[in-house]
Amino acid sequence: MKSYNDKNIIAVKFIVWLFILSSVMLFAGITSAYIVNRIGLLNANKWIYIQLPNVFICSNILLIISSITIYYANYLFNEYKYLYSKTLLIITFFIGIFFLILQLNGLKYLINNNIYLSGNVAGSYIYNIYYTWSTCYIWSFRYLLLLFFYTTK
Amino acid sequence: MDRQTDNILSNNKFNMKILKYIFSRDHKIIAKQFLITAMFMGFIGLFISVLFRLQLAYPNRPFYIFKLFFNKFANDGYLDPSFYLSLVTIHGTIMIFFVLTGGLSGTFSNLLIPLQIGARDMASPFLNMLSYWLFLLSSLTMLYSFFVITGPASAGWTIYPPLSALPKAINGSGTGQTVWLISMSIFIISSLIGNINYITTIMNMRTQGLTMYRLPIIIWALLLTAILGLLSFPVLMAAVILLILDRGFGTSFYLSDIFLAGEYLHYDGGSPILFQHLFWFLGHPEVYIVILPALGISSEILSINCRKPLFGYHTMIYSLIAIAGLSFFVWAHHMFISGINPLIGSVFTITTLIIAVPSAIKVFNYIATIWRGNIKFTTPMLFTIGLISFFITGGLTGIYLGNAILDINLNDTYFVVAHFHIVMGSAAIFGMFAGIYHWYPKLFQKMMNEKLGHIHFWITYISIYLIFFPMHFMGINGMPRRYYDFNAFGMFNIFINMNKFITIISIISGFAQLIFLYNFTYSMFKGKDSSKNPWKANTLEWTTPIEHIHGNWENDLPVVYRWPYEYSNPKYQDDYMPQNISDKH
Ligand code: HEM
Ligand SMILES: [Cu+2]
Numbered sequence: 001m002k003s004y005n006d007k008n009i010i011a012v013k014f015i016v017w018l019f020i021l022s023s024v025m026l027f028a029g030i031t032s033a034y035i036v037n038r039i040g041l042l043n044a045n046k047w048i049y050i051q052l053p054n055v056f057i058c059s060n061i062l063l064i065i066s067s068i069t070i071y072y073a074n075y076l077f078n079e080y081k082y083l084y085s086k087t088l089l090i091i092t093f094f095i096g097i098f099f100l101i102l103q104l105n106g107l108k109y110l111i112n113n114n115i116y117l118s119g120n121v122a123g124s125y126i127y128n129i130y131y132t133w134s135t136c137y138i139w140s141f142r143y144l145l146l147l148f149f150y151t152t153k
Numbered sequence: 154m155d156r157q158t159d160n161i162l163s164n165n166k167f168n169m170k171i172l173k174y175i176f177s178r179d180h181k182i183i184a185k186q187f188l189i190t191a192m193f194m195g196f197i198g199l200f201i202s203v204l205f206r207l208q209l210a211y212p213n214r215p216f217y218i219f220k221l222f223f224n225k226f227a228n229d230g231y232l233d234p235s236f237y238l239s240l241v242t243i244h245g246t247i248m249i250f251f252v253l254t255g256g257l258s259g260t261f262s263n264l265l266i267p268l269q270i271g272a273r274d275m276a277s278p279f280l281n282m283l284s285y286w287l288f289l290l291s292s293l294t295m296l297y298s299f300f301v302i303t304g305p306a307s308a309g310w311t312i313y314p315p316l317s318a319l320p321k322a323i324n325g326s327g328t329g330q331t332v333w334l335i336s337m338s339i340f341i342i343s344s345l346i347g348n349i350n351y352i353t354t355i356m357n358m359r360t361q362g363l364t365m366y367r368l369p370i371i372i373w374a375l376l377l378t379a380i381l382g383l384l385s386f387p388v389l390m391a392a393v394i395l396l397i398l399d400r401g402f403g404t405s406f407y408l409s410d411i412f413l414a415g416e417y418l419h420y421d422g423g424s425p426i427l428f429q430h431l432f433w434f435l436g437h438p439e440v441y442i443v444i445l446p447a448l449g450i451s452s453e454i455l456s457i458n459c460r461k462p463l464f465g466y467h468t469m470i471y472s473l474i475a476i477a478g479l480s481f482f483v484w485a486h487h488m489f490i491s492g493i494n495p496l497i498g499s500v501f502t503i504t505t506l507i508i509a510v511p512s513a514i515k516v517f518n519y520i521a522t523i524w525r526g527n528i529k530f531t532t533p534m535l536f537t538i539g540l541i542s543f544f545i546t547g548g549l550t551g552i553y554l555g556n557a558i559l560d561i562n563l564n565d566t567y568f569v570v571a572h573f574h575i576v577m578g579s580a581a582i583f584g585m586f587a588g589i590y591h592w593y594p595k596l597f598q599k600m601m602n603e604k605l606g607h608i609h610f611w612i613t614y615i616s617i618y619l620i621f622f623p624m625h626f627m628g629i630n631g632m633p634r635r636y637y638d639f640n641a642f643g644m645f646n647i648f649i650n651m652n653k654f655i656t657i658i659s660i661i662s663g664f665a666q667l668i669f670l671y672n673f674t675y676s677m678f679k680g681k682d683s684s685k686n687p688w689k690a691n692t693l694e695w696t697t698p699i700e701h702i703h704g705n706w707e708n709d710l711p712v713v714y715r716w717p718y719e720y721s722n723p724k725y726q727d728d729y730m731p732q733n734i735s736d737k738h
Contacts, residue, residue, distance in 0.1 A: 004273065004710070011276035011357040018349040022387045029391025029431060033406065037427055046422055118403030121422040128398070 027132070034125045041121065048120045053109040059102040066095040070144070077151060086151045093144060100137070103130075178278035181701050183285050184263035185596060188589070190285075191256020192673075194292055196666070198247035203663045205240045208232045210656035212638040226304055234637045235324045238307035241635055242325065245310030246295065246333070250340055253443040253581050255288050258382075261446055261588055262351045262375045264596065268694035269369055271360025271711050273704040276353040280346050287343030294336035298329045306333035309635065311432055314407040314425045318399045321413060331400070334393055341386045341393070348379035348386075355379075360693075362713035366470075367732070369692050369717045370463065373470050374449025377477040378442050384481070385438040392431035399423070426491050433484035440577055441480045445473065447584020448515060448544075451537040453717075454591050455519060457690045458534035459526025460728050462718040465518040472511035472518075479508040489557045490564045498557040505555035512548055516541065527721070527728075531688075532606030536587035539614045540580045546618075547576025550625065565635075568628025571621045579617045586610075586669070593673075594687050598699055599680030605672040609665060616662030620655050627651065691717045691731045 041047035073088035107130070110116075115123040174182060207216055215230030226236035263281065267274055275281045298305035307325025308316035312333065320327050355376045359368075395406040399420075407428045408420035456463040463469065485493060485501040519541050528534070550572040554560050563569060586609075593601045627648055632639065639645040639652065686695040693713070697705050711733035719730040 007358055008276065011353045014353045014357055015277060015280070015349055018352060018383060022345050022349070022383050025384050025387035026391050029388035029434070030395070033391065033395060033427055033431060036430060037406070037422075037424060040424055040427075041422055117398070118405075121405055124398070124404040124406060128395070 030125075030128060030132070037121055037125075046120075048122045050113075050115060050122050050126065052126070053106055055102045055106045055109065059099050059106065062095050062099045062102065066092050066099070069095065070147075073147065077147065082151050086148070089144065089148050089151065093148075096137075096141065096144070103133070106130075176282070178274070178282045179701075179703055180263045180267050180275050180278070180281060181596070183281055184260050186285050187256060187259035187263060187288065188596070190289055190292060191252050191260065192670075194247050194251040195256065196670070197296070198244050198252060199663055199666060201240050201244040201247075203660055204232075205237060205244070206656040206659045208237055208637070209639070210653040212640050223299075225302075233304075235307060236304055237637045238309075238323070238635065239305040239325050239329065242307050242309050242312075242333075243295070243298070243305050246306075246337075248578065249310055249439070249443065250337070251288075251292055251295065253577070253585070254344065254382075254439070255292075255340070257581060257585050257588075258351075258375060258378050258442065258446045259285070259288065259347060260585075261371070261450065261592075262347070262379070264592060265371060265694060266351055266354050266375060267358070268595070268697065268705060269372055269692050270355060270358060270363055271693050271706075271713065272354060272358040273706070273710070275350050276358060277350055280350050284343050284347035284350065287339050287346070291336045291339035291343060294332060294339060298332040298336075301328045301332060303327045303329055305329040311436065312396075313432075314396065314399065314428050315411060318396060318407050318425075318428075319411070319413060319418075320400055334397060334400075338390065338393055341390050344382055344386055348382040351375060351379040352383065360710045360713060363732075366467070367713055367716045369449075370452035370466070370469055370473070371446070371449035373473055374445045374452075377473050378445045381438045381442050381445075381477055381480065385435040385442075388431055389435035392428060392435070395431075396428065426488070426493070429488050429491055430484070433487045434481070436487065437484045438477075438480045440573070441476060443577055443581045444544075444584075445477070447540060447581040447588075448473075450584045450588040450591070451519070451540050453690075453692070454533045454537045454587055455522050456718050456720060457688050458529045458531055458537075459523055460529070460720045461522055461526040462720055462722075463518070464521035464524075465514075466716065466718065468514060469518055472514045475511040476508060476515075479504065479511070483508055483555075486555055486557075486560070489560045495557070502555055502557045506552065509548065509552050509555070512544075516545055516548070531590075532601070532603055532610060533587045533591035535607065535610045535614075536583045536590065539610065540583040540587065542614075543575050543580035543583060543617070547572055547574075547580060551576060562631075563628055565633055566628035567624040567632045567634055570634050571624035571628060574621045574624075575617070579621070586613075589673070591688065592694075593676065594683030595694055597677050597680070598683055598701075599676050600683050600687060601676045601680060602672050605668055609668045609672065612665035612668075613662055616658050616665070619658045620662070623651050623655065686731075689727075689729050691719055691729055693732055696731065696733055 038047055069088050069092045073085045073092060076082075076085040076088065110123070110126065115126065117124055117127040177183060177186075204219065204222075207218070216227075216232075217230055219227035219232050220230045223232075223236065226233045226239075263275070266272075303324045305325060306312065306317070306329045307323060308314075308330065312330070316322050316326055317330050318326075320330070355368075355372060395404070398404040399406050399408060403419075405420040405423040407425050408418070408423045411418045411420055452463055452469065482504045483501060485497060486505045489498050489501075523538075550568065554563060554569065554572055590601055590606055593599070627645075630645075630648070632645055632648065640649065683699065685699055688695075693711055696711055698707060712735075713732045714735050715730070715732055717732050719725070719732075721728045722730060
């Protein structure tokens with residue numbers, strides 16, 4: 001029989017999953033807007049193809065790698081291997097910095113090619129993803145600092 | 154201790170008590186906060202509707218009351234046409250979001266979930282408190298729009314672009330619309346936080362023996378409501394984000410090829426239809442977010458007041474699940490005339506007609522529950538019967554509207570106004586009234602006055618049919634909704650007197666709500682004391698002490714042995730058998 005407090009701890013984890021689910025729906029909303037809008041404009045021959053620079057692919061790969069490193073940092077932390085955990089956290093941190101540099105490069109590319117938020121909708125969607133990314137980015141830094149704080153304690 | 158310090162101390166205690174009340178994390182107090190905020194908003198929404206009904210009935214007559222309340226929008230007592238649109242918009246927004254979403258699910262989820270599943274509080278009392286405060290903040294923000302110089306938003310509760318996307322389009326498109334969007338963003342966050350908490354609590358905090366198939370139907374309904382909100386409100390948020398970018402940052406998500414006052418605007422490539430898709434992807438589930446808690450409430454009250462087990466408990470759950478699931482696949486029935494592909498129109502006609510099936514199953518189950526029951530005509534029971542009546546009448550017109558061919562003619566007429574005011578407005582409000590009358594003893598330890606309750610019911614019930622039934626015929630005759638002055642069109646002259654009649658009845662029914670308000674506040678202080686289980690019900694909330702305590706149960710949490718609808722079983726001595734009493738003794 002689970003105690004009342006155990007139940008509560010499980011519940012708090014559940015809350016996090018539901019938060020993730022609702023953010024997935026937020027992105028799903030924007031993505032489906034993109035798809036519908038694109039189909040409409042393609043039919044009207046108004047869609048502008050934007051060749052995304054390769055830096056965005058690189059930064060995507062970094063994003064995935066950093067998820068893996070932070071996941072293991074958390075895993076090792078729970079196994080009480082604080083030193084390994086901290087090393088992975090530092091690696092994640094530098095990946096994060098590198099990611100930022102690549103993203104800013106991507107932004108520079110967009111601006112150099114006259115793609116602005118308020119231009120053709122095709123460009124607006126890129127910026128849209130760009131901004132939402134940045135917000136998540138800032139949030140995840142907070143998480144990173146928190147973990148770092150716990151490993152050093 | 155001398156007297157003075159004693160006084161100060163007790164004074165302090167009093168202050169502490171007030172503070173505790175305001176910043177409470179106790180779910181029972183948060184439920185009261187939701188209820189009272191929603192009632193406040195509800196009365197404002199009701200008052201607004203009486204005002205624009207006056208305009209509809211007597212379009213060319215000045216009214217002092219317009220001048221009194223909205224001086225700058227009512228020159229010499231003549232209502233400003235653009236302000237009429239603002240009134241309609243804010244009325245719809247308040248009623249749908251603040252009363253029937255925040256108020257209905259907010260109040261009863263908070264009150265009933267922990268009490269009926271045997272938990273000491275919500276999974277996260279802090280998030281729960283946050284959810285209420287954001288709700289209050291967004292309510293106040295919405296009301297603030299009346300103090301904006303150009304007036305509140307006026308693109309309707311559905312805020313279709315381009316009216317909502319071009320700040321210079323009409324008066325209400327300016328600051329008023331911005332305030333609306335800010336308020337709605339806060340509201341969305343509040344409701345997401347709340348919903349996450351409700352789902353988590355139901356899934357994880359049930360007491361021993363309380364399996365999913367022993368839950369009261371209302372808990373199932375509140376669970377599905379929360380899931381619907383969790384999945385659909387973020388999509389509205391996405392729509393709102395894109396709208397904000399269009400308004401302030403020059404993007405063209407929803408705009409294309411537009412002239413404003415003869416001037417060509419630079420917007421290119423977007424589509425207002427895109428907004429409609431995003432909006433109704435929330436909007437249709439939203440109407441079920443509104444009605445499901447009401448249906449849940451009525452299931453409880455029916456069974457208790459018929460002293461009979463709820464008919465078809467399992468089918469009831471499955472149809473709730475079916476309604477919730479299907480509600481994500483019918484949204485385009487609001488868009489039949491938007492120029493969508495007719496093939497898509499047919500697909501959505503079919504899904505729309507399918508969703509009527511589980512709705513009908515619920516109604517049949519209700520009627521079968523009443524059938525040969527030992528009916529107690531208490532006030533909550535009357536309101537529940539009213540709800541079923543409205544759900545049938547309004548649901549039937551939904552099937553008319555779901556047919557694309559018919560809807561092309563009926564869309565944007567008073568027929569739609571009649572449909573949704575009966576099926577959503579009235580049915581859900583009746584669910585809320587029923588819930589308030591029924592759980593008032595749990596909320597305030599007192600009973601509400603039955604006689605006043607009956608008067609309140611009969612006036613309101615009859616008025617609603619008198620007000621909304623004629624609107625079907627107006628709609629079939631082509632009368633469009635959201636118009637300021639029908640006397641400008643000769644063809645609607647036949648309805649001049651009908652419009653006056655509707656307005657007079659709506660004023661009467663508006664005053665009838667004061668009876669409720671009086672009963673509500675009076676009973677809080679002078680009402681008859683409630684016993685521990687005044688309705689002789691089976692569910693766990695009636696096993697807690699009458700006086701509220703933090704943590705709900707004094708000692709151990711109750712253990713559950715059976716489903717909640719064990720009424721009039723000859724096996725037992727009483728005609729009811731609470732869930733927490735074991736067969737063994
Ligand atoms: C039997 C099931 C139902 C069917 C088939 C149905 C069908 C429809 C259709 C086709 C429309 C669009 C009419 C138009 O704009 O031309 C509509 C409008 C509406 N329905 Fe229903 N409906 C049903 C039940 C409900 C329920 C249960 C609610 C709420 C509790 C509801 C609330 C609304 C609202 C609010 C609108 C108007 C939205 C607006 O344009 O402002 N309906 N319904
Ligand atoms: Cu709908």
